[in-house]
Amino acid sequence: MPSQYDAIFKYIMNNKESKFVAHVTGSRRGRSLSNDAGWHTARTVDYVARVSDTLYTHIEIQTNIDTTMHWRMVNYYTLLNHKIHGWEDDGITIQQFLVYIGPGSNSMPKEHLKFGPPYRYTTVELSKQAPGPLVRSPYYGDRLISLLMAGATQERWLSAFNAICTMQNEARKLEALFVLLQFSALRGMKDMIEKAIIEVGMFEALHGTRLTAWAANQAAIDTVIDLMSDYFHNKGERPVSDEEADILRGLDYDQAKRIYNAIAFNGNSRSFIVAGAIVHKGSEPTA
Structure with a gap:
């Protein structure tokens, strides 16, 4: 998503x-x-x-x-x-x-x-875009982004997977495998990478990474956005806009759910998406 x-x-x-x-x-x-x-x-x-x-x-x-x-x-x-x-x-x-x-x-x-x-x-x-120096960057994030750029073959995707498996820092290894798996869906490589991760017995371990928890929170918020869009549609209004969705995705799940409840069950207007987000973030006006 x-x-x-x-x-x-x-x-x-x-x-x-x-x-x-x-x-x-x-x-x-x-x-x-x-x-x-x-x-x-x-x-x-x-x-x-x-x-x-x-x-x-x-x-x-x-x-x-x-x-x-x-x-x-x-x-x-x-x-x-x-x-x-x-x-x-x-x-x-x-x-x-x-x-x-x-x-x-x-x-x-x-x-x-x-x-x-x-x-x-x-x-x-x-x-x-040509990946240039990103291919050789010491940071795994850059090297994985380079796979989304021009000229990334199946061999390069598998080579990136093999390189990640040799990483000594286990937390970084899991983070890198998670990012590789997510990126692979954008370029038609997901089945190949998912199979490779399963074969080395690392698939279940991915659920414990910090990035996975972050992504799970985003997935839960997207469910709230879908519910809110259905609510607006049933009232004859337009669904949640991209801008409203961006605001909700800047919150955690509980905060987004409270805003949904305030609109769907407490009678607040859709402007509460902005107002409620400000309250939950504790935002202050920025000069």
Whole structure:
């Protein structure tokens, strides 16, 4: 599911060993910042970092085609400028990147249809990108991302699996196997990788990793999102939007369930998705 991949990429991008951000942006990775979008919105972004006093980087990971993504990128730009400097410094640049990791070709608009600079962003279609130094990165996360990029054969996928099996740190080994299994579903390699993991007796052990627990929480929240969409549909309203889903996925399961109950059983309007998320996160307005 998309939220699972979001969680994995956030985990990798915020790892200090990773070279992925620098590879995508062409500049040094900078210092990661908290991923809340500020301005009392309960919105979050996938990755934001301070590269210098005047340069910031924002990256969004997208697994599925979302035809509203160009509007969402404009919204993120507005929110991040308010979060970082309150729109009080014209010398600040926020470079934005939309990274499409899903199967098939990206059909989303590659720039905003109405707005030009400074709302312009760079679209990266991972399957068409050369992996470059990521293939040889000492960090397993980078090497596994390289399998989603151009030229990754079955042999390379199996070679990556064999390399993971030789890792000495057992926690990292399980994390790497979990990420490999999730990524394999994006490139038609899941049956092969799942079979390999089962053959070495590691499949059940994957359920104990920190990333698996994170993904399980996301899966439970997606169930709440489905229930909420059904509730809205039965009332003749539109289902949960991508933006509303992003807000809910920024919470834990119990918090998302309380918001659903408040709407479905206590009569709150759908605006409670934002209001309830702010309350549960304990957010403060960001200057």
